[in-house]
Amino acid sequence: MKVELFDFHLPEELIAQVPLKERDASRLMVLHKETGELQHKSFKSVIDYFHSGDCLVLNNTRVMPARLFGMKEDTGASIEILLLKQQEADVWETLVKPAKRVKEGTVITFGSGILKATCVGTSEHGGRLLQFDYDGIFYEVLDSLGEMPLPPYIKEQLDDRERYQTVFSREIGSAAAPTAGLHFTEEILDQLKEKGVHIGFITLHVGLGTFRPVSAETVEEHDMHAEFYQVSEGTASLLNEVRSRGGRIISVGTTSTRTLETIASKNEGQYVAESGWTNIFIYPGYEFKGIDGMITNFHLPKSSLIMLVSALASREYVMNAYTAAVKEKYRFFSFGDAMLII
Incomplete structure (x- = not known):
């Protein structure tokens, strides 16, 4: 299946650069997966x-x-790093800019030396493995020095960190x-519970x-x-x-979807408690x-x-929905509007 089948023209002005003042003020496109019918609503109406x-x-x-900004201890050269994945204890896989300046043994300091990192190797994807040295609790140090790693298509500064949580x-x-979860407020979750919806x-x-x-x-x-x-x-129970009582499972985001499909695929449609790594790739032809x-x-x-998304509602229906989203000037990506597929 050709990747080009999933291309579409997106005007740059439709890429949302900042979150709306209210989380639930976004728009909601409802796509009925069996018929392709579209409805244009506000996110608050998702409860219906x-x-x-x-x-x-x-x-x-x-x-x-x-995202951390530091300098090489020996030369003072500026270095930017992005934490990707914890490998063991205080060793992390990172992306480093400029990578050519950081070789095995390079020491980088952050925040006047309250955090230091030594390059101890290279990851299989070309990133750098950094071992961190600090006093106290790592995440508290990170919280005081780090910046939120906003996606590359967002150029504006984020005034309130919590709006990316x-x-x-x-x-x-x-x-x-x-990001699909960014639309939810405590009030919407409470209203869903009052309606008898489990969370x-x-x-x-x-x-x-x-x-x-x-x-x-x-694609393959x-x-x-x-x-x-x-x-x-x-959660598994x-x-x-x-499911046993005939209720529907509605996931929020592709991340929740990939998790549930990983588990259900291995357990004949049943949910079990487990943890691990998933690289499940879902595309049209997949049976949910x-x-x-x-x-x-x-x-x-x-x-x-x-x-x-095209696997859940068919490529034809999804691409038609995206054409409508561009025409109706929906906001795209992390801080953009939402789609409900039912």
């Missing part, structure tokens, strides 16, 4: 599409302030936000691979990035109970086993994310 007994599944990962974020570890939480730590366009000519040639996930006994619908944002052309 849930039934008592359904389950909404949210990714409770929390974004690290993973969901209101239910708990488990720190992501290099990017699960379940999973954790998938989002990596930067989520922003990477598919560079292969065919794409090498999918791996991300860490975790599902608790409580809840999901199995909802873990979800019945999903809430998602509008994605990059030719990305693995638009392919996943």
Whole structure:
């Protein structure tokens, strides 16, 4: 299947650069996956599409302030790093700019020396493995020195860090936000509960691979990035109970979807408590086993994310929806509007 089939023209002015003043003020496009029918709503009306007994599944990962600015200890040259993945104890896989200045043994200092990093090797993808040295708790030091790693298509500064976190974020570890969850407020979650909708939480730590366009000519040639996930006994039991009673599982975001499909695919449609790494690649032709619908944002052309969405509602219906989104001037990507596929 040609990757070009998932391309579309996106005017640059539709890429949302800042979040709206209110999280739930975004628009909502509803795509009915069996018919292709589209409805244009406000996000607050998402409650109307849930039934008592359904389950909404949210990714409770929390974004690290993973971008650090330091200098080489020997020369004073400026170095920017981005934390990607913890390998062991205080060793992290990172992206470094400029990478050519950082070789094995290079020492980088941050914040007048309260944090130091020594390059101890190179990762398989060309990043640098850095061993950090500090006093106290690493995440507290990181919180005082780091900046939020906003996606490359966002050029504006973010005034409030919490606007790149969901209101239910708990488990720190992501290099990017699960952005479909950014629309939810405590009030909307409370209204869903009052309607009889169950709320379940999973954790998938989002990596930067989520922003990477598919560079292969065919979908089948794409090498999918791996991300860490975790599902608790409580969530697995809840999901199995909802399914047994005929309720629908509605995931929030491609991250929740990939987690649930990874587990359900391995367990004959059942949910189990487990953790691990998933590189599941979902594209048209895939048979869903873990979800019945999903809430998602509008994605990059030719990305693995638009392919996943097209697997749930068919490529024809999704590309038609994206044409309508451009025409109706929906806001795209991380701080943009939402789509509900049911």
